[in-house]
Amino acid sequence: MIWAAQRLAVSLLLVWCVASIVFLAIHLVPGDPAELLLSSGGVAPDPAAVAELRERLGLDRPLLDQYVAFLAGLPRGDLGASLVDDYPVLDEILLRLPRTLELIGAGALLAVLIGIPAGTRAALHRGGAFDRFASALAALLLAVPVFVVGTLLVLVFAQMLRWMPAGGYVPLAQDPGRHLLLLSLPALAIGKGLVAVVFRMTRTAVLDMLARDHVRTARAKGLPPGRILRRHVVRNALTPVLTVLALQMGSLLGGTVLVEYVFNWPGLSTPLLRAVEARDYPMVVGIVLVISALFVLLNLVMDLIYALLDPRVRRA
């Protein structure tokens, strides 16, 4: 229990550090939100209007005051309001975070549905035509950047074949069919790297299992091959695969930035990019804080699970 409390405290400290660094960094880079807002369209803003807006947005206050106000709001869940349109940052995050997580979840699901069967088949027919083709494809998927794949998918399926919409979003409750249709291409784009990783891990793990003594014994006992594969090979091979999958899920958060942009998927990336461009400080800090907290939470949960499964981790 003490160990878990220590881990929790360290996690909270990490989140505070990230929030503070981002808060200070975004305020230190050049650019004035009021000036930018009133300069839209390449026009000269009236300095009096800029000064008025700065005062209204609280940007004329000392940085330390702004930082203290930011920290004071955190325990209440108050992340402030957008400097651009006064919209609460937390509401924006609550609206968009589920979409980003849905995209990541769909990518991971594709990775599981494609990577595990393909990796198993490739291992079972090691050196065969499928193994060679799938291994080469996996290398290609890992090598090609996500925005290239995304753009190609749009070009082929939306512009040339006209089978799919080019991008966009419809809420699931409003139109489930169209929602899934719009999700499919970005999920493919974001999941392609993970498919390759899962394929490779599965292939390696299955090959490793196939050479183990217990599998040889099962064969010698005359068990049906399908049963050996399901119960003694794949089941045991999945442990490292799922561990890697869980670790990779966090890194997919970074990949969503490009995918959401290319497919116009209104997740967290769009407001984050827009906020950085507009120097919308509360929005940038709020979104980065939530993403960091998610990372830290994921790691914390993993640590706790490992500790439960293996007491040596706690002692270490």
Place this chain on the structure above:
Amino acid sequence: MRATRRSLIAGLPFLTLADARAQRAPGQFRFGLSAFPPSVQAWANTGTAAATVKLLIHRGLLSYDTAGKLRGELAEAWSNEGAATWVFRLRPNAVFQNGDPVTAADIRWNLEQMAAERSTAFYRNEMQGIERIETPDERTVRITMKTPVATLPYWMASYHMGMVSRRSTPQQQIGAGPFILRGQERGTFMDLAAFDRYYKPGLPRLKDIRIIAYADETLRVAALQAGDVDLIEYVPWQSMAGIEADSRLTLDAVFGPFMYLVFNATRGPLADARVRRAIAHAIRRDDIVKAAFFGRGAPLEGLPIAPQSEFFDAELARGWHFDPALARRLLAEAGVAGGFTTSILATAQYGMHKDTAEVVQQSLAAIGIQAELRLPDWATRVNLGNRGQYEIAVQGTATDNNDPDGISNLVDGSLSPSYVRSLGLRVPALEEAMAAARAEFDPARRKVLYRDAQRIALQEVPICGLAWRSQGYAMPKTVTGFRNMPGALSFFSGITLEETAIAG
């Protein structure tokens, strides 16, 4: 091919996709904008995407027809009384979207709010130039300026001058335009519905409009080609040829916005007008058009006065023609025959700014001026520009209207420092000529004054014109009534959505 259970199952997803692709709300028109408007507050400047939506929701006293001529909106007639007074006669049937009639008192309230001390209205300074507003009856507004302003009707036609009901709140402004904002999802889409009591009989022709933001220009074009949207703005130059070649689509493009250079004239060789003229004559503008705009532009060799304008002068428009020999002579006269080192501020965030800066850099190198490129993100570039932390800077914009007075903001060195104009570069004769033209009501005399202003500008180079750039909208051929407005009015094109219709 034999139909098997397996092939049927394989084909099912695509049958489902085909059904889903065809879905579209009946009568809904879908417009793919380049950005989601940060706000549609009537009087504030929040960018051109917001301007399009504002032109759906709001109407001002005046606007423009498709030829670029002023036309009445909430005001059906207008005229000047003496030198400083303008009178606007309101339509009898104009109502706000809450059903209240648009009265002279409403117009007075709007103008006073714009001019207020704590206002962030784009035209606050201009409205503070009003001496008094009289409303002798419900339909007459008499505006007397502190000094004569011949261009006041152009201000009243701006999309920043929409009139709103006095019952508006900061969160919800009630306009008098053809469409009502029905709903939105921040950053994604806006839904607008036709206002059934709009003052123009039979308009708007569309029942519903959905505004969808596509920040990625490639995706915006893909969405049009895939049939996801019925109209897109900011057609990327590299896609224009493909759209023109597509028999299903129409490209409507005009030369409106332009690129130019500004100078920090507070120090060094750039304080000398001969050096600035040398730069103006050294630039290969054709290369800018090719490199930055895929040939979809035109060289701008003078002040940015559109050829459609009645004040356009063909000879003066070529005042800064490419002449490297003259450029070298001017450098020698200025005492820097061997050239000098300097820097060019642009931004890497927008390709057209970066590409333009690169061509300028190469052109200057050819006459001995070695310029280092500085390419921060846009926010930093604006910040550096406003603080004068640059030597030469690349800038792009469009003027507020096709009248040369729109250039004043760019060339008047008496105004506050801004990234859109040169720093420390005052040309009193030019400022006087522009001010005189602004106060002159006789068109013939205004032409003379603007010709004088152009001659002075060609010598002093308060800014250096580089290139007109093509501003395009694209739509299926089934869309009718939408027009890209001429010249600087391209960003006013949203006003034609009231007459837009779509077949099928």
